[in-house]
Amino acid sequence: MGSFSRLSACTLAVTLLCGTSAFAQEKAEVMHWWTSAGESAAVKVFADAYTKGGGTWVDNAIAGGVNARAATVNRMVGGNPPTMAQFNTGKQFDELIENGLLIDVEAIAEAGKWRELMPKPIIEASVRDGKFYAVPVNIHGQNWMFYNTKVFADAGLEPPKTFPELIETGEKLKANGIIPIALGGQPTWERNLFSAVLVGHGGADLFRKIFGVRDVEAAKSDKFKEVAELYGKMRGLVDPGSPGRNWNDAASLVITGKAAMHFNGDWAKGEFIAAGQTAGKEYGCTIVGDGKLVIGGDVFVFPVTKDAGAQAAQQKLAAVLLDPETQLAFNKKKGSIPVRLDVDVSSMDACAQKSHAVLKDPANQVEATEIISTPNFTGAMQDAITQYWNTSSMSADAFVEKVVTAMRSAS
Amino acid sequence: MATVTVRAAATGAAAPAARPRIGRGLPAALALVPTALIVLVVYVGCMLWTVRLSFTSSTLLPKFDFVGLAQYERLIVNDRFVVSAQNTVIFGVLFIAGCLVLGFLLAVFIDQRVRGEGAFRTVFLFPYSMSFVVTGVAWQWFLNPGLGLEKLVRDMGFSNFTFDWLVNQEMAIYTLVIAGIWHGAGLTMAILLAGLRGVDEDLWKAARVDGVPPWRYYLSIVLPLLRPMVVTATVLLAISVVKLYDLVVAMTGGGPGIATEVPAKFVMDHLFERNNIALGTAAATLMLVTVVIIIAPWIYARYVRSKGRR
Structure with a gap:
């Protein structure tokens, strides 16, 4: 129960902060889970931009997305909401809207022409009943493959373009004594790898049918079975120390040249930059398969409040977050790309530019699981995927059965 | 001796014939009221709230509809919950038995008036002063095939040595048992040692005169005398079995796959991560019912039946 004590310690800290800064005008208390070095540097960009405009930013960072969201929801239900709170782009805040706990920012969105600037999946994930209820602040591509260029050059191999190719290349690398795929062996990352194979080999439509509409027929299709078999073969390309490993340790295997490839979202870039x-x-960095990028990201929402000062702060914040310069500075630190596609990204790194270029074509934009699936169904799929990945004797057919069960029973 | 006092206190409170004058009990009763209220409202209240929610279709926020046993039907076909329940049984039996046996042996060993007894006691009790999170992380490093024991022994020249339980689906649950016993055996030792010190030395002398071997003396004479201590230790250990969560999160994260999932983690994940309050509370309710089923016969035997006999 360590998270609880940490949580209450944070709450205490916030209470103390509130006590001392109560006199300031337009005080904004912001709850988020950006606690790593790169992330807190990124959120400081927002804080500075807001402070420059004359407001007071009260930072309430809680480690771990789950803990932070639980704390936010608890405080909203308890009638003491923060001014602004972070969620992932998608369905996580659906019920808060249904219960009238969030304000909409449609007026600001209208004035800022958000609908013309952002990719459609991100807009749809933030709009309910025709109104913006959340401010998207970034786009994370989730199915990137990071690779060590020297390892490939030394082995005389090219980074694979498709998944069948990846299996062949992987076997060759393995014969050379290199770990082909560095994987953080935790259910989340096993699912993320599966998503990469599903969208890269099965295609965007199949991905949407499985995670989005839970089409049982699609799960029983030959194509899905092919995806499952490819994913199953990848079990042999991972080292025995993988189970339980953190993703950043997996990334560092690629950085140090012990491993060749690492599938992850573009937040993994931070590790490479730090090294x-x-x-x-x-x-x-490259996208294996047919070039579709799975996109998600972060949003900020504004809880309903009676405090006039907080209401004013919310209006101000909503505008500050999407200022082009702030967007660029924030996303450089965060590793994501600006949610506004009109921002000039030429000063960003090669991977971010690639990401931006890919997303220019709407056909390449695929909604992440957080956007098209409920947390509950994603979790049920994750249970099925992690069982399949970790049980080398489990057949693709048995896995398909588990997926079908998950589709039928998860709410 | 402890049994005698407990029983006397129990009968003293319950037997109407021996009721003390009201005036004398009043301050004590008043002092107990806040605690009683907290127990009623917070503990019992939350329990009822949890049970009620398990019959709804709540997801992120509590909802008060009624869907009957739908959540329980989902629960019993859920692979992960079934594995969790099995793991509790495996872990519970091995962990409690292991702690009791090891704790008893350590206590007997220290009771031999060894030199440096204080140092030994501290060393054996030390793991208990660490949280399960620290224990879990330490054992995770120690058992990791690429970092810990396996690498150490291989580096010493035994290149065939394999100890990969932590990353092996079949065996991972036993690594939790090992870490748990390492953590809990010291406390069991301390409790049993306190009991051993209360055993009359004359018994030992009498047994010597009769030519009883030491192992027989400990097994047939001392152990029965230690029954209250053993019960206390078992109850304390059983509680940590039911609420087992942090050790798993720190050590295996429930993996590989779902091999080391436990019910408390199932509940936490569904309440907070998966926005599925109803399924989480249904699992919590099932845990509560199981615990009640297990301890009800014991409470009956100890408090209800023994009173009736008198």
Whole structure:
């Protein structure tokens, strides 16, 4: 129950902060889970921008998305909401809207022409009943493959373009004594890898049918079975120390050249940057399969409040977050790309530019599981995927059965 | 001796014939009222609230509809819950038995008036002063095939040595048992040692005169005398079995796959991560019912039946 004590310690800290800064005008208390070095540097960009406009930013960072969201919901239900709170782009805040706990920012969205600037999946994930209820602040691509350029050059191999190719290349790398795929062996990352295979080999439609509409027929299709078999073969390309490993440790295996490839969202870039490496030189990033990018990200929502000062702060915040310069500075630190596609990204790194270029074509934009699936169904799928991944004797057919059960029973 | 006092206190409170004058009990009763209220409102209230929610279709926020046993039907076909329940049984039996046996042996060993007894006691009790999170992380490093024991022994020249339980689906649950016993055996030792010190030395002398071997003396004479201590230790250990959560999160995260999932983690994940309050509370309710089913016969035997006999 360590999270609880940490949580209450944070609450205490916030209470103390509130006590001392109560005299300031337009005080904004912001709840988020950006606690790592790169992340807190990123959120400071928002804080500085808001402070420059004359407001007071009260930072309430809680480690771990789950803990932070639980704390936010508890405080909203308890009648003491923060001014602004972070969620992932998608369905996580659906019920808060249904219960009238969030305000809409449609007026600001209208004035800022958000609908013309952002990719459609992100807009749809933030709009309910024709109104913006959340401010998207970034886009994370989730199915990137990071690779060590030197490892591939030394082995005389090219980074694979498709998943069947990846299996062949992987076997060759393995014969050379290199870990082909560095995986953080935790259910979340096992699911993320599966999503990459599903969208890269099965295609965007199949991905949407499985996670979005839970089409049982699609799960029983030959194509899905093919995806499951490919994913099953990848079990042999991972080292035995993988189960339980953190993703950043997996990324560092690629950084140090012990492993060749690592599938992750673009937040993994932070590890490479921290190790002093440059995109396109020591490491590369590519999308394996047919080039579709699974996109999610973060949003801020504004809880309903009676406090006039907080209401004013909310209006101000909503505008500050999407200022082009703030967007660029924030996303450089965060590793994501600006949610506004009109921002000039030429000063960003090679991977971010690639991401931006891919997303220019709407056909390449695929909604992440957080956007099209409920947390509950994603969790049920994750249970099925992690069982399949970790039980080498389980057949693709048995896995399909588990997926079908998950589709039928999850709410 | 402890049994005698407990029973006397129990009968003293319950037997109407021996009721003390009201005036004398009043301050004590008043002092107990706040606690009683907290127990009623917070504990019992939350329990009822949880049970009620398990019959709804709540997801992120509590809802008060009624869907009957739908959540329970989902629960019993849920692989992960079934594995969790099995793991509790495996972990519970091995952990409690392991702690009791090891704790008893350690206590007997220290009771031999060894030199440096204080140091030994501290060393054995030390793991208990650490939280399950620290225990879990430490054992995770120690058992990790690439970092810990396996690498150490291989580096010493035994290149065939394999100890990969932590990353092996079949065996991972036993690594939790090992870490749990390491953590809990010291406390069991302390409790049993306190009991051992209360055993009359004359018994030992009498047994020597009769030519009873030491192992027989401990097994047939001392152990029965230690029954209250054993019960206390078992109850304390059983509680940590039911609420087992932090050790799993820190050590295996429930993996590999779902091999080391436990019910408390199932409840926490569904309440907070998966926005599924109803399924989480249904699992919590089932845990509560199981605990009640297990301890009800014991309470009956100890408090209800023994009173009737008198």
